[in-house]
Amino acid sequence: MFPLSHMMKSFIRNGRLTVIDADGKRHVFSGTSGLEVTMRLTDPKLYKSLVFNPELAAGEAYMDGTMRFEEGSTLQDFLTLFSVNRLSLGSYPLQKVLRAIKMRFRKRQQSNRKGQAQQNVAHHYDLGNEFYKLFLDDNMLYSCAYFREEGETLEQAQRNKLRLLAAKLGLKPGMKVLDIGCGWGDLALYLAALEDVQVLGVTLSKEQQALASQRAQKAGLADRVKFELRDYRDVSEKFDRIVSVGMFEHVGVHHYDEFFAKINTLMPDEGVMVLHSIGHMSPPGMASPWLRKYIFPGAYSPALSEVFEVVEQNSLWVTDLEFLRVHYATTLAHWNNRFQANRDKVIELYDERFARMWEFYLISAEMMFRTGSQMVFHMQLSRKRDAAPIVRDYITDRQRDYIEREKRLDLSL
Template identity: 75%
Template sequence: MFPLSHMLKSFVRVGSLKVIDADNKVHVFGGTAPGPDVTMRLTDRSLYHKLFFNPELNAGEAYMDGRMSFESGSTLKDFLTLFSMNRIALGTYPLQKVLRSISRGLKRFQQANKVGKAQANVAHHYDLGNDFYKLFLDKGMQYSCAYFTSENDTLEEAQQNKLRLIASKLQLKPGLKILDIGSGWGDLALYLAAMEDVDVTGVTLSKEQYALSNEKARKAGLSHRVRFELLDYRKLDKKFDRIVSVGMFEHVGVHHYGEFFAKINALMSDDGLMLLHSIGHMSPPGTASPWLRKYIFPGAYSPALSEVFPVVEQNSLWVTDLEFLRLHYAETLRHWHERFEANRAKVAEMYDERFCRMWEFYLISAEMMFRTGSQLVFHMQLSRKRDAAPIVRDYITDLQREYKKLEQKKLSTLKPAEPVPA
């Protein structure tokens, strides 16, 4: 099983990995620290070289195609937990160090998200169909990190907590003009408009999200104050009092950060605020997983904060607040995966078995990166003036409590849904 066996001896330092090769021979690789015990079967000899040269890409493809499977009670989640816990050791293997250095040099091309191409990248993932996403997201279809104030929170409760947290950081006031960049299926914009008499414009590059968001605004009786446009944010030329972006910054690309923050500065009123909700990581700058780029999020990358702060500074923006949500996305992804598995048969009917395996690999590997890897979510509040937000953070907690009291009253009095025309 050479050369893969040579790398695995160096790789597995936590837990143990038993590999049954294509000739039914057993190879055991054990670490010195306790961890998951995984039994994996490889049925394709070509994987010995493929996994050696590009383990992240080829492990995902091998699982999707059924050439890699798990036995003796082991699961894909066990394997991806083991992989995540040993990821640093893999990065120190000489060949992997060289290949990762080359990949970092190609980052500009991997994350080229020019106008036009950005929409194609978004369509690859977000236009799979609303019916698909309804199978595992919360009722509001929020496809971003939830906020768990208790381990007993349901997914719906945690997503509502997230909306409340973001709204509190935006300091809503009657008459404000708000921009939601990457507005998803519209729940955040609708929540803001329900909590306060504000005017919200949401922009998205997904045709599926655009259609459903406007339908939801109409059903809620808020279409006079909430509208969604199928538009790249770079084409906007209006001023806004508040700007929010949730789960979109990961699709911007490092070499477009200057363009992004310059546009935020240009769109924001002098006393405005912006809340950026994004995935990041606590390790030095790197590159996105090649498997994730190829199959799930083309052009995507979660930045190190050292890649964000310099560009914010260069664009004369104040960071007025910064908060880290560390394990919240791991819990969100756990809920998504459980719901996905509960509806797996329906997904297979919509697509096929290979698609199901692809999404299993994505959801579990993403959870592990937030649970045992270097991924996190950050909230960065930005302004053009140092005093645009209060100088102490008490208002964030105070407003969350206020909005929680208002929710039952205001959300229950929205216009009832009307039948959708055939």
């Protein structure tokens, strides 16, 4: 237990962590007054693995049941304690050395070449539509919602997000719109129902493409909304507007130049793109090794400095930038509540270990946005400085107009 005890003494600066080891001995690590958590480790191998790869080892130990929480403590308590002490863990000498070594392999970790990108997407998004229906909103939007008022439902907040994106796109009748990483199609269908536009949604998920196409048929929009199983790099036609929600996290830093160069070629001079992506307010780093291994292979949420540099190199104007700071934490809390309510069904579809894996993902992700460095940004891009209105009021005005239009078109929730 010595290597782990030594690190824990440095790690816990806020709150208290009591670790009960495999022999039943209690070890208490405490800092200033705060959250108190009791954890039991039943496998002595964890004493070493938690030191050399704490994020991966903790996630795997919870999945395997060799790390448990007792005396009223929960996984959420532990992950909250972990999150509020994360900076002290990063400053631990051994962790600083290991981080420097791992940073040298970032390119391999974030590889999303053609073919491989589809495999990475399939790993997560082709788990089955029935599974995602257990915790997403009714329209199956799998990205950060936008809570305009306290107490809004998940469905209302997801509609707010679509409305906000639509307002920033500045749609006009007859426009062609490209939705990169279209998910199950709700944004594309919303845009086409709201405005007389043609929308092409591209995805690398077979499950998403099939269900989105069915939804277009059912909504009577199949003549104006198409969903294709296609890599965005294989799209060649021009589009007046481009939108991408929750896909940029799967591009990888070393493919950013390829991404923004492609965006530049797909838009005319008057074109506008809106990019909705997770990012972080800390310097460039790496994705969690556990998240990369079990949930999102090849994924990484960038520091803004990594994005701006490549945008500049591709001669694109950033015409608007907005940050959604705590909205994703609230979204993930909603997802986890629904997941827990359907946990027995998840186990029926998969097994207990899978359910543990997903609750670890949902709760740890919430903590990243609630007490960690993660946030969501909206970046509006164009080839011309005045392709979008130069006064930002239009975004609010459009949202108000769309609320009324939703009522007239019977699109209200």
